[in-house]
Amino acid sequence: MKKREYLHENPEIKFKFVQNEKDFIVDEIPLGEFKGRGNFIVIHVKKVELTTWDMIAIFAEFLNIPAEKIGYAGLKDKHATTTQYISVEAKFEKSLHKFRHPQIKILKTMKHTLSIRMGDLTGNRFSITLYGVDNIEAGRIEKTARKSEQSGLPNYFGYQRFGRDEDSINQAKEMIKGDLFVKDAKLKKFLISIYQSVFFNDWLKERVILSREKNEGKFMLLDGDVYLANDGKLFTPKNQPIKDVIEKKVVPTGLLCGRDVFRARDEAREIEAKYDDEFLYEKGLRREALVYPYDIVYNYNKDFDVFKIAFSLPKGSYATVFLENIANRNFTALDARE
Numbered sequence: 512m513k514k515r516e517y518l519h520e521n522p523e524i525k526f527k528f529v530q531n532e533k534d535f536i537v538d539e540i541p542l543g544e545f546k547g548r549g550n551f552i553v554i555h556v557k558k559v560e561l562t563t564w565d566m567i568a569i570f571a572e573f574l575n576i577p578a579e580k581i582g583y584a585g586l587k588d589k590h591a592t593t594t595q596y597i598s599v600e601a602k603f604e605k606s607l608h609k610f611r612h613p614q615i616k617i618l619k620t621m622k623h624t625l626s627i628r629m630g631d632l633t634g635n636r637f638s639i640t641l642y643g644v645d646n647i648e649a650g651r652i653e654k655t656a657r658k659s660e661q662s663g664l665p666n667y668f669g670y671q672r673f674g675r676d677e678d679s680i681n682q683a684k685e686m687i688k689g690d691l692f693v694k695d696a697k698l699k700k701f702l703i704s705i706y707q708s709v710f711f712n713d714w715l716k717e718r719v720i721l722s723r724e725k726n727e728g729k730f731m732l733l734d735g736d737v738y739l740a741n742d743g744k745l746f747t748p749k750n751q752p753i754k755d756v757i758e759k760k761v762v763p764t765g766l767l768c769g770r771d772v773f774r775a776r777d778e779a780r781e782i783e784a785k786y787d788d789e790f791l792y793e794k795g796l797r798r799e800a801l802v803y804p805y806d807i808v809y810n811y812n813k814d815f816d817v818f819k820i821a822f823s824l825p826k827g828s829y830a831t832v833f834l835e836n837i838a839n840r841n842f843t844a845l846d847a848r849e
Contacts, residue, residue, distance in 0.1 A: 515667045515712065516719045517836050518728045521655060524648050524838045526641040526818065530590035530847040532559045534640035537587055537830070539595040540633040540823065549624035551582075551598045554607065557616045562589040566615055567597065573610055574603050582627035585635075585826060588671075590847070594618065598627040636806075636823045637830040644818040649811045652818060655837045656807050662729060663762075663801030664836045665719050668708040669829030670843050679705050687791070703793045707767040711798055714765050714786035718800065721782075730801055732756065735777030736763045737797055745773045745797055762799045769795030802828045 528534065545553050558566045563586045564578075571578040582598035599607075601622060610617060644652065673680050683702040685691035693699045722731040737747050738761040745764065755761045766774060768788045772795025775783045802825055810819040824830065831842055 513713055513716060515665070515832070515835060515841050516716050516723075517665060517839055518662075518719055518722055518730065519655065519658070519836075519839065520723065520728070521651065521839050523840045524644075524651060526644050526648065526652075526838060528639055528641050528834065528847060530588060532590075532592045535588065535591040535847075536638040537591050537593040538636040538638075539584065539587070539593070540636055541596055542584070542631045542633055545621045545623040547622055549622050550601050551623050551626050552601050552604050552607065553596055553598050553621050553623045553627065554617055555594065555596055555619040555621075557592065557594045557618055558587070559592050559614045560589060561614050563587050563595070565589070569612055569615060570597070570599070570610075574599060574606060576603075584627050584630065584632040596627055596632075598623065598625075630826065632826050634823055634825040634828070635830075636821065637833075638819070638821040639830065639834070641818040641820065641834075642816065644811070644816050646813055649809075649813070649818055652820070652837050653809055656804065656809075656820065656822070656833075659833070659836055660804050660807055663803050664833065665715050665730075666799050666802040666828055667712050667715060667832050667835075669831045669835075670841070671829065671831065672708050673705060680709055683709070687788075700793075703791070706788075706791070707769065707793070707795075710768055710786040710788070711765050714783060715800060717782055717785075718765075730756075730763065732763060733777075733779040733782070735775045735779035737773050737775050737779070738762065739764050739797065739799060747773075747776055759803060762801050764797035765800045767796040767798055769793045771795060773797060798827070799825075804833055 556566065563583060567578050567581050567583065570581055580599065584596060587593035587595050607617065607620060679702065682691060683705040686693050686702050687706055693702060722729060725731055732753060735747060737745055738752060739745055740761050752761055756763065766772065766783050766787060769791045774780065804822045804824055806823045808821040822833065824833065835842055
C-alpha cells in the first residue's frame, strides 16, 4: 500500500491514540428529524467493543427476525464506544422494552415513516484522546486542525478500508485479474470496492504531491476536473470555480472506476486515466477529493500531556485520516491498538 501524502510538509508529531471504549468515541449524525409516527421504530443505540454487524445479529436473534430486516445507516468501529441509529418494524416496540445486553444500551426509540437505509446519515462526530503531546505540539495540532477546517484535507480511504494486513487488496487484485474465484456476492462486491479505493487513493496522492510542488500546498484545480455541487450534481465547468471551492460551494472529486460514471476531461483526465479501469463492470462513482472537518473542539491537559479533540466529518470520511493529516504520518491498525 502506497503512503498517504498530505498537503502540508510540517514535521511529524509523535502522539499516540488508542481505539478503545474510553479514548475513541463516535456518534452518528442522522440525516434529519424522525417523524414521531409511522410503521417503523428507530432505535438510538450505544454499543461498546462490538461491530455494527455484531450488534445487528444480537438484535436479530432477540427479535427472532432475519438481520436483513434491520435497517442501519453506516458501519461503526468495533474498538470504540459508538452511537448510531437502526430501525425495525413498529410491531416490535413492546419487545424492545425487554431488551438487555451488557455491550448495548438503547438510548431512545421513536417512530418513523421509513426504514433506515445505508447512507442515511449526515456524518459522524468523533471524540478522541491523544497521548504524549507536549505544549508546543498542542499548538501545532490546533493550528493544523484549524487549517484543514478552512482549506480541507485529502479525503483518503483510511487503513481500515484495506484490512489489517492489506490481504484484501491482494485478494481484490487477484479476483479482478481472474486468478481468484469468489462465489459469495457480498464478498465480491466488497473486494471490488477495495480495488476502486486503491486506485482512488493513488490518484489522490499524485494530486496532493502536485499541489505541494506547484500550488503552495493548496489543492490544485485542473482543467477538466469534475466537481460536486451542494445540490448533489456533478459538473465540469468551462472556467475553474476557484472562488466556489474556497467558499465550499463545490468540491473537486476523484474517480471510483467502473461503468456509467462521469469521468474527468482534458488536463485532469491525463492524471485520472492512470488510475482507471474502464473494463470494470461494477458501477463507478465520484468521491470528494477534499473533506472539511467542522465544529472542532480541544481540551489540553499539559500536566499529563493529554490532548482531547472532538470534530465532525461528513459521511464516508475517516477520523484516522484527519489524525494522519495532523501528525503528517501514516497509521496502521497496530498503531491504534498499542
